[in-house]
Amino acid sequence: MGSTLTAKPLFAHGLQLVSSGTLFNENSNINIEQILTLAPSVHEQVQLGLFMIRYALLWVMGVLSMAHLMGWFDMGDLKVPVTFLGSFTDTFLSSNDEPATLSATTKEELKELQEEEKAEAAAFQGFWAKAKLAMLMSYPAGQRRLQILLAVQVFFIVVDRYLNLMVPLQTERILRSLTQEGESSKLANFDYGTVVLYIFFSYLQRYSSIASVLQRLSREPVEEHIRQSITLRFFQHVHNLSVQDHLDFKAGEVMNVMERGARAMQGVSNTILLRLVPTIADVVIAVVYFWGWRYGALVSVSSAFYLMVTLFTGRRRAKFYRHWIEIDHSSHERAVDSLTNYETVKYFTAETYEVSQYRKSFEKWHGKSWKMSMVYEALDMIESLVWTANSLVGCLLCAYEISLGQRHFGSFMSFIVYIKQLESPVDMIAYYVNDLRRDFVSMEKLLKILEKAPTVKDLPEAETLIVTDGEIKFENVSFQYDANKKGLSNISFTARKGQTVAFVGPTGSGKSTLLRLAFRFWDPSSGRILIDGQDIATKTQQSVRQKIGVVPQDAVLFNDTILYNINYGRVHATREEVEAAAKVAQIHDSIMKFKDGYDTIVGERGSKLSGGEKQRLGLARTLLKGAPICLMDEPSSALDSATERQMQQALSNMSQGRTTLVVAHRLSTIMHADLILCIKDGEVVERGTHDELVQKALDNGGQGEYYNMWKIQLGQGDACVASESSSAKDDTSDSEADDDE
């Protein structure tokens, strides 16, 4: 039958159908007999001419776009303007030549961008190791149900390959059946089963077929598991890192790495298992089973070429996209910055200015966005051009072989159906390989943090700290945050059971650092910190921290209810215990005045509460913890005298029966401490009780660090607070200070 064919009509119709897109439409009604008998009409010849012109023009445009994107038109300083891509690519692609006027932030962003690009370029290094790791981390070990679902997915992947093979073959079978020898207007034995099977297979291939739905349903829990298990592992790891590690992170970085990393890990295993492997299998099937070496080679070579082109354009696309996102972000940040600084805006009545600035950033964004669409369109055009050329060559080859009588014409249909089927996965592979590159970069960032060991580590043989009396002893403790900065040197003191030791001194002298060392946020570079005779560096961090309550300078609260925030001190505490702690912290009455009482939401970091309320809430939280040792970094913010008195009462309630180390900003609050250490430049310059230090200075002609601070604070009006609290306990010290004035 094939020997009766002539190449010419089929060739013309093939081109026509290719050009109109009908050829690639599975459901189109192509009348093969008609194709075989008709000679090309004038109309068809005109169409063919138009088709040739259209594709010739497309090629020229494609080559021009490609040339521009690759920078072939760059001739030193002379840039040949290329119509629609001109200013956009000039702005972005020459971003390496940093103009001197770039701001520090922009330079930093550019540096980050370059580093990111380098990381992306190296993303495929160690491909197998990374892929294996992603697979291993994604495997639902020990979870039978998920393992079964994974097996179901593999089964569906095999079924998909079978369907991809059967649909084109079935098309060919129908054609063979339709064109069998028989009466001219009737077919002797037409096999209707072939049509039913074709429709059935086609149905199974559909997105909403039962097979596809089952496949997706089985995939969902596995994907969820991958994301959740990786996120949880990362979350736990980050919480186990030390304070220094947290300080080293940039704001928002951890969340970003966690979210993207978990998605990337899932993406890698999905891409490899569900996309890459199946599509390669499809190509291999085409080579081995379908048409022999000539078509196999054609499919392989054209797929590989197409892949290369889309990978190249994909990289460019990603680069443009990143730049565009940056502009988008800066516009977004501008808006957020403006809205969150609403108070400052109002102070300077700058509402109109803010709107105009935002409008400008918007206009910039719109301009870039449009140019970006142009670049995307150009890249899409290049891709579709390459694929169309591939299909054209394939169709011509197939038609030629049919014309020579080497093939049944039905194979023309099976060829185009298979090519059509392959187009989408091969197209997607290019995207997925690009995604894979990005995913590997995100995955690496996640792994880098996961590999990070905490700065402060527990010794392998570390034991639990057992507190009996709560005595704290610093023995020649020295510490530096970094080599270039003077830190603490040779600090020694003892806070016996129930005593209060206070640290005073100029800002930045290292007072808070002492508390951080006692809490094991850092370990001393030399010397020891002992609690009840046990070196805390040899005990587990958790056990040390469980025995110590901390009242920080600025109590940071969760954006939840007051109840939740106090309860955080001991999550299993009862409501009565929470209220009791609030009473001791002198905050209960204030809470009861709120409309929602304990159920009042405190806002972001406690923004809906006043400074004094926040501090006392933080105190209540620590009181509830009930630790035998207390570290207080006393609030430095100015409070009115009533709140100040409440706060002092709360603090003294807090230290009752507890060994307390307190950093004092107001000397009036620590006048009755058992020991006061005056710290200057990381060293203890004076020590003693308030009376001893004042007396020593008076004996010394009024010279003394503590005495000087005391005098200054009295002059600033703390005298009232000081004398009030002092007179309650010690008339002598009060009169001394007064005398001095």
Ligand SMILES: Nc1ncnc2c1ncn2[C@@H]1O[C@H](COP(=O)(O)OP(=O)(O)OP(=O)(O)O)[C@@H](O)[C@H]1O
């Ligand atoms: N994480 C850190 N990394 C590096 N240096 C730090 C770090 N934390 C604090 N420092 C530095 O250590 C020094 C002592 O800080 P510290 O907070 O102990 O001072 P302070 O006496 O409590 O000050 P203030 O009274 O203002 O709270 C300061 O110079 C500070 O800049």
